[in-house]
Amino acid sequence: MAKSRALPVDGDQPDRWEAQLRKGALEMATLASLWQGRLYGLEIIRFLENHSRLVLAEGTIYPILNRLKTEGLLTSVWVEAEAGHPRKYYSLTDAGRQRLRVMAEAWDAFSRSLTHLLEPVLKPQETTK
Amino acid sequence: MTTEMQIDSYLTALRLHLGPLTIAEREEIVREISAHVRDSAEESGGSIEAILARLGPAEELAGQYRAGLLISRASRSFSPLVLLRATFRLATKGFFGVLVFFLGVFGYLMGGGMVLVALVKPIMPVNTGMWFENGRLVSSGILFPPPASPAQEVLGLWLIPLALVAGSLTLLFTTFAIRLSLRLSRQWQSRL
Numbered sequence: 396m397a398k399s400r401a402l403p404v405d406g407d408q409p410d411r412w413e414a415q416l417r418k419g420a421l422e423m424a425t426l427a428s429l430w431q432g433r434l435y436g437l438e439i440i441r442f443l444e445n446h447s448r449l450v451l452a453e454g455t456i457y458p459i460l461n462r463l464k465t466e467g468l469l470t471s472v473w474v475e476a477e478a479g480h481p482r483k484y485y486s487l488t489d490a491g492r493q494r495l496r497v498m499a500e501a502w503d504a505f506s507r508s509l510t511h512l513l514e515p516v517l518k519p520q521e522t523t524k
Numbered sequence: 525m526t527t528e529m530q531i532d533s534y535l536t537a538l539r540l541h542l543g544p545l546t547i548a549e550r551e552e553i554v555r556e557i558s559a560h561v562r563d564s565a566e567e568s569g570g571s572i573e574a575i576l577a578r579l580g581p582a583e584e585l586a587g588q589y590r591a592g593l594l595i596s597r598a599s600r601s602f603s604p605l606v607l608l609r610a611t612f613r614l615a616t617k618g619f620f621g622v623l624v625f626f627l628g629v630f631g632y633l634m635g636g637g638m639v640l641v642a643l644v645k646p647i648m649p650v651n652t653g654m655w656f657e658n659g660r661l662v663s664s665g666i667l668f669p670p671p672a673s674p675a676q677e678v679l680g681l682w683l684i685p686l687a688l689v690a691g692s693l694t695l696l697f698t699t700f701a702i703r704l705s706l707r708l709s710r711q712w713q714s715r716l
Binding site for chain 2: 437
């Protein structure tokens with residue numbers, strides 16, 4: 396899980412580039428995990444593990460949640476659970492929903508155009524022969 | 525070390541490195557991370573070492589909280605101190621940040637300097653002003669001794685309102701420029 400943190404900091408290595416890419420997508424993915432309803436931190440982490448390949452150091456998700464909350468995109472509430480200790484549940488605010496929708500549309504357009512652009516790269520045999 | 529002690533020492537380190545945040549913010553974070561550790565332990569039955577390792581070192585985790593909060597709080601602040609601290613943090617991340625930091629320092633010094641000149645004028649009228657010689661600007665500000673004749677001080681008491689307005693505008697402009705840069709940098713970080 397902690398793999399992504401062990402990356403070297405220097406240069407434009409592909410590893411680092413990929414880590415940046417994931418980091419950039421993580422905020423959107425975090426918002427998206429709450430689209431269906433409220434979840435607490437560990438549930439969000441498990442959700443992201445099951446639905447995406449954004450493998451992350453578990454710790455990174457909490458500062459992101461905290462920041463999204465300060466920005467007014469999320470709200471949180473402590474709920475007493477049968478586990479014996481309260482859990483902090485997050486849900487999207489209206490602003491959060493709106494922001495996520497904008498992000499998703501931008502992402503969709505962006506990835507479509509890139510997929511198109513990369514088509515020849517991914518099929519080198521056809522273009523070189 | 526017992527399990528409880530391991531968790532406690534992790535949370536203590538976290539609390540320590542969250543220093544600059546308010547007590548309420550800090551305790552909220554510690555409470556949430558502590559709930560995470562307990563839930564993870566119940567869910568997986570794995571060792572506490574593994575759970576804490578997956579969270580990452582307490583110092584690093586605290587650093588991520590601090591960076592996020594500092595910049596997002598600063599982009600709404602008007603305090604030069606808060607803003608400069610945030611741009612300093614930004615400056616450690618790349619060229620854009622370094623540029624913003626130096627322009628910020630420059631802007632605050634310029635604006636502050638002009639306001640200072642306006643305030644000093646009534647106290648030391650002879651040493652403060654804007655001096656011209658043959659239609660050319662020789663010097664301006666607070667000078668000891670003031671430029672000798674034939675240089676002439678041209679503004680007189682007009683210096684006070686002029687320097688106050690120019691200084692305030694410079695400070696205001698600097699503040700908004702920094703806030704805008706912080707907001708932009710956050711968008712670049714979070715969106716692709």
